[in-house]
Amino acid sequence: MRVLPIAVPIASQLQHAVGIAMASNIKGEDDVTVAYVGDGGTSIGDFSEALNFAGVFDAPVVFIIQNNQYAISVSRQKQTKAETLVQKAVAAGIPGVLVDGNDLMAMYAATKEAVDRARSGGGPTLIEAYTYRLGAHTTSDDPTKYRDDQEVEEWQEKDPIKRMKAYLVKRGIWSEEQDANLIEQYDEEALAVFRKVEATGETEPEDIFAYHFREMPPHLSEQYNEYVQYLKEVE
Ligand SMILES: Cc1ncc(C[n+]2csc(CCOP(=O)(O)OP(=O)(O)O)c2C)c(N)n1
Numbered sequence: 017m018r019v020l021p022i023a024v025p026i027a028s029q030l031q032h033a034v035g036i037a038m039a040s041n042i043k044g045e046d047d048v049t050v051a052y053v054g055d056g057g058t059s060i061g062d063f064s065e066a067l068n069f070a071g072v073f074d075a076p077v078v079f080i081i082q083n084n085q086y087a088i089s090v091s092r093q094k095q096t097k098a099e100t101l102v103q104k105a106v107a108a109g110i111p112g113v114l115v116d117g118n119d120l121m122a123m124y125a126a127t128k129e130a131v132d133r134a135r136s137g138g139g140p141t142l143i144e145a146y147t148y149r150l151g152a153h154t155t156s157d158d159p160t161k162y163r164d165d166q167e168v169e170e171w172q173e174k175d176p177i178k179r180m181k182a183y184l185v186k187r188g189i190w191s192e193e194q195d196a197n198l199i200e201q202y203d204e205e206a207l208a209v210f211r212k213v214e215a216t217g218e219t220e221p222e223d224i225f226a227y228h229f230r231e232m233p234p235h236l237s238e239q240y241n242e243y244v245q246y247l248k249e250v251e
């Protein structure tokens with residue numbers, strides 16, 4: 017498995033995925049490319065372009081929309097008047113499947129089917145994983161400003177981790193005791209890493225310029241010098 021770096025410009029990764037999948041076809045390789053996007057990302061032109069290209073060129077690619085109902089503060093209803101996001105597959109002439117995104121096994125089955133189809137020459141698939149963002153978008157976001165607590169509470173019960181755990185415990189594959197031990201073990205590991213990093217001391221502000229390039233390019237050197245000067249002035 018090969019993993020690409022995270023693409024910050026929303027939905028741009030879909031175009032890359034189609035390009036990679038088209039290259040697999042040209043090279044005669046049986047690789048399949050899987051690309052994820054948010055509900056908000058489906059409103060961007062790149063999404064439609066990627067689906068269209070993938071369909072026309074039978075690219076072995078699987079698009080997975082993580083429909084968590086929000087793009088920061090913008091609700092799913094404000095993204096599109098379409099009843100579902102997956103119906104956008106119809107316009108591209110490719111198969112689409114709407115899945116309970118909080119059901120791990122349903123997601124596995126749908127993804128496997130799509131990957132198998134792509135690998136056997138059946139072209140692309142669009143999957144919509146219907147889920148919910150329980151937390152805030154980022155630490156600078158306050159979701160209480162744009163949604164009801166009741167909505168969040170309703171989704172708490174559908175938490176995929178809770179559901180999977182309940183299933184495994186019921187089947188006797190996992191237990192509350194094992195769960196508690198594992199969490200304790202992870203807490204200890206995380207704390208050990210945190211202490212190690214903390215012990216390395218304060219980070220110098222200039223460090224934001226370091227470690228990007230072996231030799232700092234001129235435009236960055238210029239900014240670095242300006243920044244060092246600025247730090248001296250504010251001291
Ligand atoms: C092209 C582009 N426009 C705006 C942003 C700023 N931005 C970062 S996350 C985000 C919302 C994304 O929502 P969604 O696609 O639903 O993904 P989620 O965060 O819910 O997983 C926006 C608008 C960006 N990164 N790229």
Ligand SMILES: [Mg+2]
Binds near residue numbers: 054055084085
């Ligand atoms: Mg979203």
